[in-house]
Amino acid sequence: MAILGRPARSHLLLALQLLISAAPAFCHQYKVGDLHAWGIPAVSNSQVYANWSKSHSFKLGDSLLFLYPPSQDSVVQVTRGAFDACNVTDPILHMDDGNSLFNVTSPGVFYFTSGSPGHCEKKQKLQISVLNANGSADAPSSADGPSALADISPSYSNVFGSIPAGQSSSSAPAAPRRPQGVPAIAAAMAVGLLACAGFM
Structure with missing residues (x-):
C-alpha cells in the first residue's frame, strides 16, 4: 500500500x-417517562409526561416504549378531543402487554393516555409532536375535530399492520427497520x- x-x-x-x-441520523427508542415509566404521576410531579415530551425531539423512525404492570394499566392512542376529555371508550390503538412499543411512522401530533379508568384524569397522558422535513407537525386545530385528526394520524392498521381475527387488543411487534x-x-x-x- x-x-x-x-x-x-x-x-x-x-x-x-x-x-x-x-x-x-439514528432513530431512537424513548422510554416514556424515563425513570418514572408509565403510571399515574405523583401529585408533586403531575406534569411529568408533559415535561418529558417537551424535553425530547421526536422524528420519523423513532419509537416510544411504554413500560407498566400489564395487570394494572394499559396505553391507548386517542384523538385530540378524546385526549382533552379523557375519553378512552373509542381508542385508535389499545396496547396492554406492559411492554408496549409505538413506532413513529408519520409526522403529526400523537395523543396517548392510560386505558384504565380514572388514570387520564390524574394526568397519566402524553402528547408528542413529530416534525416532518419542513419542520411542521401538520396538526389540525382542535376545532377540526376527530375526523380531521384521523386524516393525518396513523390508524392501527397503518402503523402496525392488520389485527389478526380474534384479537381485540395487543401490542403488535415493531416492524423491521432498515439499519440507518x-x-x-x-x-x-x-x-x-x-x-x-x-x-x-
Whole structure:
C-alpha cells in the first residue's frame, strides 16, 4: 500500500467527512417517562409526561416504549378531543402487554393516555409532536375535530399492520427497520483503519 501525499490525505479526509455528515441520523427508542415509566404521576410531579415530551425531539423512525404492570394499566392512542376529555371508550390503538412499543411512522401530533379508568384524569397522558422535513407537525386545530385528526394520524392498521381475527387488543411487534447508521459506522471504521495504517 502506497503512502498518500499530503494533498491526497486532505482530499480523502474531506470525502470521508462528507460521507459521515450525509449519513442519515439514528432513530431512537424513548422510554416514556424515563425513570418514572408509565403510571399515574405523583401529585408533586403531575406534569411529568408533559415535561418529558417537551424535553425530547421526536422524528420519523423513532419509537416510544411504554413500560407498566400489564395487570394494572394499559396505553391507548386517542384523538385530540378524546385526549382533552379523557375519553378512552373509542381508542385508535389499545396496547396492554406492559411492554408496549409505538413506532413513529408519520409526522403529526400523537395523543396517548392510560386505558384504565380514572388514570387520564390524574394526568397519566402524553402528547408528542413529530416534525416532518419542513419542520411542521401538520396538526389540525382542535376545532377540526376527530375526523380531521384521523386524516393525518396513523390508524392501527397503518402503523402496525392488520389485527389478526380474534384479537381485540395487543401490542403488535415493531416492524423491521432498515439499519440507518451503517454509512456513518462504515466511514468511521474506514477513518480508523487509515489512521492505524499510518495514512493520517
